[in-house]
Amino acid sequence: MSVPRTAAPPVTAARGSATWRLIKTESTLCVRDKVGPLWGIGFPLILLIILGSVSDLRQPVEAGGGLTYFDLYVPVLILFNLAVLATGSLPTTLAGYRENGVLRRMRTTPVGPARVLAAQLVANFAIAVVAMVLFLAAARFGFGVDLPKHLLGFALAWLLAAAALLAIGLLIAALAPGRGPATAIGTVLFFPMMFFAGLWIPIPLMPPLLRNIAHYTPLGAGMRAFQDAFLGHFPSAVPLLTLAAYAVVCAFVAVRWFRWE
Amino acid sequence: MPPVIEVRNLHKRYDDKIAVDDVSLTVQEGEIFGILGPNGAGKTTTVECIEGLRMPDRGEIKVLGLDPLRERAELTRRLGVQLQAGHLPERLQVAEALELYSSFYPEPADWRALLEGLGLADKARTRYAKLSGGQKQRLSIALALIGSPRVAILDELTTGLDPQARRDTWDLIESVRSHGVTIVLVTHFMEEAERLCDRLALIDAGRVVMVDTPTGLTERARIGQRIQFRPSRPMDDRLLTSLPDVSGVTRRGELVIVNGNDNALNAVTTVLARNQIVAEQLRVEQASLEDAFVQLTGKRLDPGPR
Ligand SMILES: Nc1ncnc2c1ncn2[C@@H]1O[C@H](COP(=O)(O)OP(=O)(O)O)[C@@H](O)[C@H]1O
Ligand SMILES: [Mg+2]
Numbered sequence: 022m023s024v025p026r027t028a029a030p031p032v033t034a035a036r037g038s039a040t041w042r043l044i045k046t047e048s049t050l051c052v053r054d055k056v057g058p059l060w061g062i063g064f065p066l067i068l069l070i071i072l073g074s075v076s077d078l079r080q081p082v083e084a085g086g087g088l089t090y091f092d093l094y095v096p097v098l099i100l101f102n103l104a105v106l107a108t109g110s111l112p113t114t115l116a117g118y119r120e121n122g123v124l125r126r127m128r129t130t131p132v133g134p135a136r137v138l139a140a141q142l143v144a145n146f147a148i149a150v151v152a153m154v155l156f157l158a159a160a161r162f163g164f165g166v167d168l169p170k171h172l173l174g175f176a177l178a179w180l181l182a183a184a185a186l187l188a189i190g191l192l193i194a195a196l197a198p199g200r201g202p203a204t205a206i207g208t209v210l211f212f213p214m215m216f217f218a219g220l221w222i223p224i225p226l227m228p229p230l231l232r233n234i235a236h237y238t239p240l241g242a243g244m245r246a247f248q249d250a251f252l253g254h255f256p257s258a259v260p261l262l263t264l265a266a267y268a269v270v271c272a273f274v275a276v277r278w279f280r281w282e
Numbered sequence: 283m284p285p286v287i288e289v290r291n292l293h294k295r296y297d298d299k300i301a302v303d304d305v306s307l308t309v310q311e312g313e314i315f316g317i318l319g320p321n322g323a324g325k326t327t328t329v330e331c332i333e334g335l336r337m338p339d340r341g342e343i344k345v346l347g348l349d350p351l352r353e354r355a356e357l358t359r360r361l362g363v364q365l366q367a368g369h370l371p372e373r374l375q376v377a378e379a380l381e382l383y384s385s386f387y388p389e390p391a392d393w394r395a396l397l398e399g400l401g402l403a404d405k406a407r408t409r410y411a412k413l414s415g416g417q418k419q420r421l422s423i424a425l426a427l428i429g430s431p432r433v434a435i436l437d438e439l440t441t442g443l444d445p446q447a448r449r450d451t452w453d454l455i456e457s458v459r460s461h462g463v464t465i466v467l468v469t470h471f472m473e474e475a476e477r478l479c480d481r482l483a484l485i486d487a488g489r490v491v492m493v494d495t496p497t498g499l500t501e502r503a504r505i506g507q508r509i510q511f512r513p514s515r516p517m518d519d520r521l522l523t524s525l526p527d528v529s530g531v532t533r534r535g536e537l538v539i540v541n542g543n544d545n546a547l548n549a550v551t552t553v554l555a556r557n558q559i560v561a562e563q564l565r566v567e568q569a570s571l572e573d574a575f576v577q578l579t580g581k582r583l584d585p586g587p588r
Contacts, residue, residue, distance in 0.1 A: 046374065046378060053373040118371065121369040121370075122365065122369045123369055123370060125365065126369065126425075129333055129358060130383065131358040131429075
């Protein structure tokens, strides 16, 4: 048996192709993992279709600025997707990588573990983009819900919400000692976050105290910004800044605390 | 030629537990250098310091002239590593892992041929989680070699492999070396060390007991041969203990057991013949590295890895 060696393959683009291949690999793994596609896309999409068929939900919400209950569920489900990725998919995978020595093994290669982490973020971001486009399209073409009237404002709000949520996912991965605890923390965070997004009671219908709290939670702030954009305004500064603050603070703490092994 | 790896007075502790007390060693270009010792001796900690995965508390390390901590980027390109405990994502397939890892290196080996050579070709589409322990081990050897490294450090290379797979792996390692790759082999298998290594460092309790060739080690332990026989008539032990080539005589029931150097057998048979004693049930054993190890450290090598 002899040791195979290629005849000096091109050295060029080795860096770029390694990063690209990592992103491709992590995306494939995310899809195989099923949490993202199933709970992050499939489940909310089915929910959207079911809710869209309930005629009672086509009533305008009081203090909802003319939006119907169903209209409000479209952004809620977009946030649902981000929340699943941030509390389920991302931290569980990363904490598992640390626990199983995947990141440690990467430390011995020229590429290093930070790029695995980045590739995971990109993969989850890609799934989120697909979900967001899919949900908007399904609502628009399936149930006649108008697209956000201020598209640019919506895009900005969504980007900030995605950044905030992925940073929260990173933070969970950084603080959880292992895969099990990461899953537990994620699950515990998921439900109150979704509550304040208005999954069970639309925010405009919440008692004032809860509504005020909601506005400063990541998903509540996201909801407020989305609602502005759906109604045709550029989202107001407070929710945008709230989202940005979550993104920056969580990412900063996560990076400070993240351990590779 | 400067040594490929140079470790001087390495010291590493975890909290209050000293893992490596004082280790110095040099590995020359092109050799297979073994690090042999019982569980908990500090072998893994030593090589992880060499790989730059752990920060030594004291001591100096140079690998290919590079500082493993400060010049990591350059080192990782030229050093292939098999970790004792290192894993891949559960859902990653064998071929995907090799393709991915080969994209990390400027001059990767042909991963398909590597797969073939390690007998994993039919597992190319199998997920990591579905591989047996031995198959995972072989994949991790493949990943250590995928970057065409100048130096490869393999920790507990054949632990978990069945005897046939172990021998195949040894063949692979020899062929890798024949291409000029320097190999550091961490092991607690005597047979592996004897078969593969040009030189060995015997490590015990965080210290190097000695560095020598496998034969040199057994010679130094002064247990060249063990001769065992049943004398045809009663005899006085002093007949044998007086021989310069004999280091010890013990009795087990009717059996006489003689330890001595490589000339002992000649000397013993001559003396017996002169006294008309026939050595019945005569057995001669070449002392193994294992015997040498016990002799030098007063310990046995444990069966399982850590
Ligand atoms: N991460 C760690 N934290 C604390 N103690 C450790 C750690 N790793 C190893 N040790 C201890 O250090 C000693 C040497 O371990 P190791 O280098 O793994 O030995 P070997 O590879 O020779 O079995 C052992 O007593 C082990 O328990
Ligand atoms: Mg070990």
